[in-house]
Amino acid sequence: MHYGYCETENNELVNAWTMFKEIGAVPKDILHPDNYISWVRCSHKGIYGMPLPANKRAKKQNNRSLIDNAQQVMNVIDTILTEHMKSEYSVILMDAEGVIIKTKGNDVIPWVNHGSSETYACLNAMDIATNENKVLEIYGYEHLYPESAEWHTLGAPIFNYDKSVAGGLGIICQTSKVSSIVPIVRIGSQLIQSVLVFEQIAAHQMGVLLEEISDAAIATNELGVILDFNQKFMDLCIPFKISRGHYLTEYIEGNINYHTLLNTCDKSDVPSKLYIKGKDKIHHMISMKKCVISSFGDHSLLLFIVKAPHSNDLKILSSAPLIDNKCYHFEDLYGDSGPINKVKTIARKAAESCANVLIEGETGTGKELIAQSIHSASRPTGPFIAINCGSLTKELLQSELFGYEEGAFTGAIKGGKPGKFELADGGSIFLDEIGEMPLEMQVSLLRCLQEKTVTRVGGTLTRKVNVRIIAATNRVLDDEVKNGNFREDLYYRLNVIEIRLPSLREHIQDLPSLSRHILDKFCQERNTNEHIEISAEAMECLSRYDWPGNVRELQNVMERAIIYMEGNVITYDCLPPRIKESVLKDASDKGSLLKCEKIAITQAIRKHHGNLSKTAEELGIARSTLYQKMDKLCISH
Structure with a gap:
């Protein structure tokens, strides 16, 4: 103008x-x-x-x-x-x-x-x-x-x-x-502002994470400019005063440039050995490891863990917020059965909208995987913050969700602490086990969802938040509402898009591909090119199991089987006794029972190299009974 x-x-x-x-x-x-x-x-x-x-x-x-x-x-x-x-x-x-x-x-x-x-x-x-x-x-x-x-x-x-x-x-x-x-001028200022705000949001979240790290730690942007650090890093640099806005390399001896520092820290086999200006102006030898916490275009937020001599192992408390953008994507959802394809279709539609999502499913069905996939497809540059609503008391849950001000209660840290909703601003918050949330807390959550604002415990300032809500439960919330355990108004506020995850037994046809994926992932984590197979007898037994723990239990079984297998084939003998016993006990018809019994006897004979006495002992039957069963089931010896 x-x-x-x-x-x-x-x-x-x-x-x-x-x-x-x-x-x-x-x-x-x-x-x-x-x-x-x-x-x-x-x-x-x-x-x-x-x-x-x-x-x-x-x-x-x-x-x-x-x-x-x-x-x-x-x-x-x-x-x-x-x-x-x-x-x-x-x-x-x-x-x-x-x-x-x-x-x-x-x-x-x-x-x-x-x-x-x-x-x-x-x-x-x-x-x-x-x-x-x-x-x-x-x-x-x-x-x-x-x-x-x-x-x-x-x-x-x-x-x-x-x-x-x-x-x-x-x-x-x-x-x-x-x-x-x-x-x-207008567009230029907006471009600068967008990157600056991204960096500030990430640094704001980083301040909370730094509190949970037991080693000296410091955060920088992609150019090496210091954004934040914890007290232990400050102590390491005494008497040199560490300051935000300076370059990290100013505190590293040897005129090392930032790109060289990154390359040094990228060597995963040996931690980088560097010298930092420290107490009494002595240059202490340290090791540094880095990880990318968040990224936006060409801009990144990096965290450096600094280990001085005699420092403790890195410990990040379980309550540390998840602000890493390495979330699951829809491509990580394995299975091609009707029930799973239906879940994928609904989840993709949910990602195209900003509506609240409620995921229902038994324990171990992959509720967080679905939640992260929706987040990755809808708000990939924002943080994904998860909190288990059933693991905290009402008082702790209040401060975890909404944060608290300095002096709000005994033990409150100086300066206060942002809650999960503030940390999730611009991204998604995953309210796991929402059905376990106390009724008193449900009122506060409902107000937050309606007004899209939060007020910290002990404070009066109202903060606006832009957060996508994804909730999950292993309960049937409709029944919980009828029983008076869950607020009806909150239920309807959350249940805009409902995704029901099928149990593994409801899409058992996906078991072979799921097992294959789990085994390949284990091999990758072990840095081996080994290709593990599953015998027909073992797969038959697994397919007849009820899987009360769903995919999480399948992962446990596969990991156990790898330990017990000889060679690179998972056999019937590698399976946990509970699965074999359950399959034999719960066989629904005579044909299935006889088939499972034949498998059990055959595997036991093979295990004991044809020694029928030891075979009968393992099966808990008399040797004469074993002979009768072998004749009946046409098992040769």
Whole structure:
């Protein structure tokens, strides 16, 4: 926005500036309201004329993340302006106080190499943009600084995650109407903001995770700029003061660059051996391992675990939030039976919407796998936060879900702690075992779902959250509602899309492919190319088992069978006794019973190398009875 001033009006502006400097007022309607308000701000601070120099080195260090995230965008804008503009220009990045911290283009603008803000006596579009929170244009004598009258400035604010101003992006050029500049500034500021906000959200979540790590730990962005760290890392660096916004490599001895550090930490066989500046200025040898916690395009959040001599093994508490983007996907859902294909179809439709999802199924059917697959297909760049609603007391569940403020209760950490809903902002929260949630907590959850806000325990501030809700239970919630154990209104709020997972016995035809997948995965984890087979007798027995523990039990059985097998074939003998006994006991007809009995006798004879006495002893029958059964079942010896 700007006023189109003619030469007469420019003269009026010059007179207005002189009057304002002398008496602090200007004639009505000479200035745009935004300009006038900003001039008044200057008068209250008692500053006019040439800007004062700022401590730019400190400013740049404190805004390292903003500068790094803006670098690529500013380079692109510089390239565009170089090709399409004949006049002098500068692309400028400012901090929240309006001080210029980075420039691109021509450094011929009067105030470019000074600290520029109203605080430092220079009014331009970027100063107003960061104060008024909008894109702004200023021409010529609209500037309070008279020597800038021949320039045209544009500015757009850049916001932090909490909606506060992080800085501004601007372009300064010779006064002329350049229609293409405004969208360039607007889009550029939005691009910088999107990356900055991603980094801040990830760092916010990282602060919680760092509390749960028992070793020294530090988080950086993909360029190596420090975002956060825990107390143990600070202790390791004493007396050197560790600071956010600095590069991690500043604290590593040997002038190592960040890419070399990453490559060193990527060697999985041997932890990296590095020297860190530490206590009494002695360089301690450390080992570092890294992992990527979250990623967005070319931008990443990395966590480094730092082990000093005699440090304990890494322990991450079970309550640590899941913010790794390595979730399951629909491609990880194995099985091609009708029931499983139906689940896949409904789950994919759920991923296309923002509706709440309720997953019902027996224990071990893969409810979290479905939840993560929906999340990966709908909000892949956001966090996936899981919490078991049945494992915590009402009081603990309240603070875990909604967080707490400092001093809310005995043992509350300094500064408070965000809850799972805050951590899941922009992503998904998985409320496992929702049917176990106490009735008193259901009221609070319902309010959160309805209003899409949370209030920490012991606090009054209401925080808006954008979270996808995926709940799961092994109970039939409809029955729980009828029995008065679950609120009907909460049930309908959660059960917008219902996904019922079949038990393994309901899609037993998928057993061979599921078993194959589980075995291949075990071999991969053991770093072996071994191909394990399952004998026909063993598969027949597995197919007749009832599988009360579903796929989770199948995984347990396969892992056990690998340990017991000889060679690379899982036989009937490798199966747990409970399965063999259950199959024999629960055979529904004579034919099935006889077939299973024949399998059991045949395998026992093979196991004891034809010794019928030992075979009869294992089967718990007399030797004469064994002979009779062998004749009846046509088992040769």
